[in-house]
Amino acid sequence: MTPGADAPFEFDPFDEATRRDPFPLFARARREHPVWAPAGAPVVSIFRYDDIQAVLRDPTTWSNAFPPPPGFEPEDLPPSMLVTDPPAHTRLRGLVSQAFTPRMIRRLEPRMNEIAEELVQAALARGRVDLVEALSYPLPVIVIAEIIGIPAEDRAQFKEWSDAAVENLGAVFMGPLPPEQIARQRRVRVEMQDYFRRLVEERRRRPREDLLSGLVAAEVEGSRLSFDELIAMLLLILVAGNETTTTLIGNAVVELLAHPAALAALRARPELLADAVEEVLRFSSPIQMDPRRAARAADVRGHRIEAGQIVLSWLGSANRDETVFERPDDFDITRRDNRHLAFGFGPHYCLGASLASIEAQAALRVLLARTRSIRRVDDAPLPLHPSFVFRAVTSLPLELEPA
Ligand code: HEM
Numbered sequence: 001m002t003p004g005a006d007a008p009f010e011f012d013p014f015d016e017a018t019r020r021d022p023f024p025l026f027a028r029a030r031r032e033h034p035v036w037a038p039a040g041a042p043v044v045s046i047f048r049y050d051d052i053q054a055v056l057r058d059p060t061t062w063s064n065a066f067p068p069p070p071g072f073e074p075e076d077l078p079p080s081m082l083v084t085d086p087p088a089h090t091r092l093r094g095l096v097s098q099a100f101t102p103r104m105i106r107r108l109e110p111r112m113n114e115i116a117e118e119l120v121q122a123a124l125a126r127g128r129v130d131l132v133e134a135l136s137y138p139l140p141v142i143v144i145a146e147i148i149g150i151p152a153e154d155r156a157q158f159k160e161w162s163d164a165a166v167e168n169l170g171a172v173f174m175g176p177l178p179p180e181q182i183a184r185q186r187r188v189r190v191e192m193q194d195y196f197r198r199l200v201e202e203r204r205r206r207p208r209e210d211l212l213s214g215l216v217a218a219e220v221e222g223s224r225l226s227f228d229e230l231i232a233m234l235l236l237i238l239v240a241g242n243e244t245t246t247t248l249i250g251n252a253v254v255e256l257l258a259h260p261a262a263l264a265a266l267r268a269r270p271e272l273l274a275d276a277v278e279e280v281l282r283f284s285s286p287i288q289m290d291p292r293r294a295a296r297a298a299d300v301r302g303h304r305i306e307a308g309q310i311v312l313s314w315l316g317s318a319n320r321d322e323t324v325f326e327r328p329d330d331f332d333i334t335r336r337d338n339r340h341l342a343f344g345f346g347p348h349y350c351l352g353a354s355l356a357s358i359e360a361q362a363a364l365r366v367l368l369a370r371t372r373s374i375r376r377v378d379d380a381p382l383p384l385h386p387s388f389v390f391r392a393v394t395s396l397p398l399e400l401e402p403a
Pocket residue numbers: 056064081082083093144236237240241242244245248285286287290341342343344345347348349350351352353355356
């Protein structure tokens with residue numbers, strides 16, 4: 001149950017009711033507890049757009065480098081750019097940006113439509129499907145596998161690694177992970193290293209037009225990616241790109257079904273697709289929380305934060321901040337000037353933001369064009385992703401009526 005307005009404020013991100021609808025609590029937090037640090041809690045939560053933007057834009061004070069969580073060894077956490085601060089981050093970002101270019105993504109758009117078309121046709125042939133299994137889950141894996149240059153026959157293995165790698169994202173900030181999960185993550189990294197060693201050698205000898213070849217060749221001021229950095233980069237792209245995009249597509253369909261007028265408007269005016277995807281990102285942000293570690297003692301809105309403390313920026317709350325968005329709790333696919341923080345902000349701004357948006361547009365474009373109607377099969381609550389970092393359903397059973 002969400003406590004009443006006069007009850008003492010409590011925010012427990014593990015609580016299921018809170019996870020299903022955190023927005024009233026976020027609104028109260030923005031008003032009454034913009035910096036929330038209950039006694040004894042290992043972390044500080046912040047909820048206002050301006051505070052979150054200020055934290056995310058200042059990597060000198062708010063570091064992305066975290067000490068290994070309990071049970072992990074330093075070598076378990078490869079030095080990916082997500083967990084690196086400038087200047088090391090700047091170098092890694094420069095290298096990946098040479099290979100992961102807007103041109104490459106634009107070139108892939110027709111292929112994304114084609115893959116979405118195949119998946120939607122297969123779903124329509126079945127009529128009743130789990131949309132996650134049929135479309136939102138396979139699409140990003142196939143796309144990213146093709147971008148990297150993974151042979152089609154290795155895709156299932158590839159998805160397994162991605163799932164294992166992302167399994168408990170965020171929960172590590174709240175306590176130790178069970179040893180078997182740590183062991184699983186260790187195994188994934190070793191398996192990926194063995195697998196990619198062979199592929200990297202191949203690309204060194206015979207470069208192709210894929211991301212792997214680009215990463216092997218990328219060079220900034222005479223510096224290249226080491227093999228460990230390359231593995232860390234690929235693992236990061238998998239972890240950061242697959243499940244998040246799956247989530248975005250799922251959340252888009254969930255919100256369109258919950259807002260039939262928006263669904264009808266989008267069917268009538270497909271040119272609203274790009275804005276609709278932006279609104280889903282704001283309204284139902286796939287990544288709800290973005291953590292930082294205080295590199296030195298600092299102040300947020302008069303609240304002292306000690307060096308080493310962890311600050312959780314609740315992006316899902318920033319994206320409903322009434323000082324930035326008019327009618328923040330309205331789902332409005334015609335919204336203009338949608339400055340949401342769903343892809344983060346500052347130096348770590350999402351590398352795959354435009355890829356994710358274009359992919360989600362492709363999925364929705366094809367799904368809407370090929371169906372006359374889309375219905376939930378029942379009103380049962382949809383199963384939630386195990387990690388509270390995500391706002392995601394893991395299954396979305398639907399009945400699809402062909403156009
Ligand atoms: C809807 C889909 C996505 C969402 C909501 C999302 C969200 C985010 C967020 C919030 C960050 C910032 C993390 C931070 O501040 O520490 C981020 C970073 C990142 N994202 Fe995404 N992402 C999505 C899709 C993708 C895709 C498709 C890719 C790649 C193919 C990708 C690759 C990355 C990478 C590499 C970073 C780290 C950038 C850096 O550290 O400089 N993301 N993403």
